Amino acid sequence: MQTVITTTCDVAVLHLAGRFDAHEVADMDTWFREATTRKPPRIVVDLQRVTFIDSTALGKLVQAMKHCRQHGGDLRLCGVQQPVRIIFELTRLDRAFAIFPDEATALETPWEPVSL
Amino acid sequence: MSMNDEMTLHMRLPASFEHLAMLEPCITTMLRQAAPGIDTTLRYNIILAVHEACANIVEHAYQGQPDGQIAMACMLTDAPARLEIELHDTGQSFDLDQVTLPEPGTVQEGGYGLFLIYALLDEVHYLPQPGGNRWRLVKYLA
Numbered sequence: 001m002q003t004v005i006t007t008t009c010d011v012a013v014l015h016l017a018g019r020f021d022a023h024e025v026a027d028m029d030t031w032f033r034e035a036t037t038r039k040p041p042r043i044v045v046d047l048q049r050v051t052f053i054d055s056t057a058l059g060k061l062v063q064a065m066k067h068c069r070q071h072g073g074d075l076r077l078c079g080v081q082q083p084v085r086i087i088f089e090l091t092r093l094d095r096a097f098a099i100f101p102d103e104a105t106a107l108e109t110p111w112e113p114v115s116l
Numbered sequence: 117m118s119m120n121d122e123m124t125l126h127m128r129l130p131a132s133f134e135h136l137a138m139l140e141p142c143i144t145t146m147l148r149q150a151a152p153g154i155d156t157t158l159r160y161n162i163i164l165a166v167h168e169a170c171a172n173i174v175e176h177a178y179q180g181q182p183d184g185q186i187a188m189a190c191m192l193t194d195a196p197a198r199l200e201i202e203l204h205d206t207g208q209s210f211d212l213d214q215v216t217l218p219e220p221g222t223v224q225e226g227g228y229g230l231f232l233i234y235a236l237l238d239e240v241h242y243l244p245q246p247g248g249n250r251w252r253l254v255k256y257l258a
Contacts, residue, residue, distance in 0.1 A: 022171050023133035052140065052160075054167055055228040056133075063225045083160035090235045091228055092220040116223065 002049075005031065011042045011107060017049035022056035032064045040073035040113075044106045048079025053087050065097060066116060074098060074114050078106040123150040123192045131174045131184030131205065136167055143190065147199075150192045151257060162255050165236040166201055168229040169251050177207025177249060197258040198238075203251040209244030 001024040002017040012035040018024075035043050043064065047053070065075035078100040080088065088094040098114070100106035125146045129135045140163050147154050147162075170186055178184030187204040217231045218224045234240055239254035 019137060021133070021136065021167070022174075023136065052164070052167075054164065054171060055226075055232055056171065058228060059224070059226045062223060066223070066225070083157040086157070086161060086236075087164070087228075087232065090220075090232060091218070093223065095221070096223045 001027070003028075003031075008107060010038065011044055011111075012038065013044045013046065013103065013107070015046040015049070015103075019052045020047075020050050020057040021052060021054040025057045025060045028060060032060065036064055036067045036071070036073075038073070039071065040111075041068040041071050041075075042073045042111055043068060043075040044103060045075065045077050046079050046103050046106075047077055047084065048081065048102075050081075050084055053084050055087070058087055058091070058093065061097070062093065069114050069116050072113050074111065076100060076106045076109075078103050122194060125190040126188070128185055128187045129170075131170075131178045131181070131186050131207070133171065133174055136170050136174070139163060139167055139170065139188075146190055146192065151197070154257060158255075158257070161236045162199060165233050165253065165255070166203075168233050169201075169203055169253060172229050172233075173203065173205045173207060173249075173251075176210060177205045179208065181207065196256060198254060198256045201251075201253040201255075203253070204248050206248045209249045211244075212242045 001019055004015040006013045035041065068075045076098045079102055080099055123146060125142065127142060129138055143163050143166065144159060147159050173186055184207055189202045191200045215230055218227050237253050237255050241252040243250040
């Protein structure tokens with residue numbers, strides 16, 4: 001999995017590419033821990049170039065999103081493509097995450113506290 | 117969708133998360149050859165379901181044991197067009213009926229693997245047996 005990390009206006013942006021699964025998610029633990037220590041923690045995860053997501057990676061995104069929201073921030077997703085989107089739809093987590101079509105929209109949309 | 121000859125693929129892979137990436141090219145190649153008209157989303161869903169079953173074996177049956185193995189047989193048949201996948205492991209067994217699946221809409225950090233297997237496939241059978249556990253997964257392709 002390829003990752004590119006940028007920070008824009010106090011928002012940590014994670015661009016992922018390739019597979020995001022149980023094997024790759026271990027490498028992301030440290031990044032998520034550090035990114036969620038910001039106050040308030042604001043994260044955008046760009047999934048546009050992700051070709052596969054499994055339930056373990058999904059759980060990692062949920063865990064980070066919950067942590068962000070508990071501390072007044074949020075974890076937003078953008079660029080979720082088909083067929084990768086199916087995992088969010090089947091679990092109905094597409095209703096729990098704030099999902100944006102692209103990174104620019106995810107960054108520009110005002111950040112307000114979100115309840116779990 | 118037109119299917120070519122019936123086909124069976126056998127593979128054995130180390131039970132580690134790292135090796136589960138091998139499932140995608142193997143199943144994709146098999147489906148492209150034997151069922152060239154198969155929808156991309158259907159193919160992805162099959163791969164995701166098999167991946168989740170194998171990840172379950174890695175995490176729960178072998179519980180991180182480094183020498184575990186997963187034996188897989190994929191059988192494509194015509195009339196009806198369907199893919200049957202058998203997985204065999206020699207790790208710990210579990211009672212499928214005792215597993216509580218997440219309610220769709222609840223925001224959980226884990227426990228979605230088995231839920232996805234059921235949601236993505238048409239038949240899911242788990243047979244704990246002496247000497248090993250067997251999953252039989254079926255997806256109808258037409």
